[in-house]
Amino acid sequence: MSFKKIACIAALSLSAISSFIYAGSAQAISFQITTGITGPNGETNQGAFSEFTKLPATRTVNFNDGQAPTTGFAKYSFETGQNSSVRLDQWAPAGANGEVNNNGQYLAVFSGDQVTINLQSSLNYFGINWGAISSGNVFSFYNGNTLIKSFTTTDVNPVAPVKASQHGGEGNGYLHFYSDSSSDIFNKIVITQTGGGGFESDNHSFHLGTDRFTGFDPKAVPEPSITLGMLAVGGMFLRKRKNEKLQSVSQSH
Numbered sequence: 001m002s003f004k005k006i007a008c009i010a011a012l013s014l015s016a017i018s019s020f021i022y023a024g025s026a027q028a029i030s031f032q033i034t035t036g037i038t039g040p041n042g043e044t045n046q047g048a049f050s051e052f053t054k055l056p057a058t059r060t061v062n063f064n065d066g067q068a069p070t071t072g073f074a075k076y077s078f079e080t081g082q083n084s085s086v087r088l089d090q091w092a093p094a095g096a097n098g099e100v101n102n103n104g105q106y107l108a109v110f111s112g113d114q115v116t117i118n119l120q121s122s123l124n125y126f127g128i129n130w131g132a133i134s135s136g137n138v139f140s141f142y143n144g145n146t147l148i149k150s151f152t153t154t155d156v157n158p159v160a161p162v163k164a165s166q167h168g169g170e171g172n173g174y175l176h177f178y179s180d181s182s183s184d185i186f187n188k189i190v191i192t193q194t195g196g197g198g199f200e201s202d203n204h205s206f207h208l209g210t211d212r213f214t215g216f217d218p219k220a221v222p223e224p225s226i227t228l229g230m231l232a233v234g235g236m237f238l239r240k241r242k243n244e245k246l247q248s249v250s251q252s253h
Helices: 003-024 224-252
Strands: 029-034 058-061 074-078 085-087 106-110 114-130 137-143 146-152 162-164 170-179 186-193 198-208
Touching: 029 146, 106 114, 106 186, 114 137, 186 198
Parallel strands: none
Antiparallel strands: 029 170, 058 198, 074 114, 085 106, 106 198, 114 170, 114 186, 114 198, 137 146, 137 186, 162 170
8 A cells, every 4th residue: 555545544533633632622612721811002991802803804802991881883882870880990800811900991790690791793702811719700602682601600710820920829711602603693691699708700702603614623634643643553553564575585586
């Protein structure tokens, strides 16, 4: 068997493995939590920002004007407005490396209240700078009045990647929600706090889209372990071919 044929077989096997992994991981809305990055101009004192801030069709609300927008592509509304507000204090979500957020205001929602974000267009991605992370934080995603999926702190906080000393070591991070298919897009988000504590968030990023979000797709190049596996398979076939040739030469003599 030629090396070209071996490579083709390995490539087809890799394709089948990749398809199986992707199909097995599909669900309504996925999430990931990262440290986030510095601000668009390198700011480190305004909390963490999404890694997709500069991705085309992404818009960000940073609350630095002291208000939650009530007009435009994202319209925020408080259910009661009791205690909940845009503010600046020690509980502002931390930067990507735990830096104090002392130059950017943030959105705080407290028990018994919720904030609804109505979008002009459909989204396939929503991200927030989250922290200090508290129990009772609830994220709900809707398409019109149809609930697609709700998440609680327990669902999305396996391990917070950033520990902020200004929050007594409590967790912080950048939380990303994204659609896995066109049936999972959303145009309304509800942020709720149940029980005690607060729901603090900053630097909301929205990506407009009517299909699955591809920002987290793996790179086209194979993973190193898979590449090594392909080389091992190729080497095995080559060794077998070499041994067959040696045996053939030996028998001819």
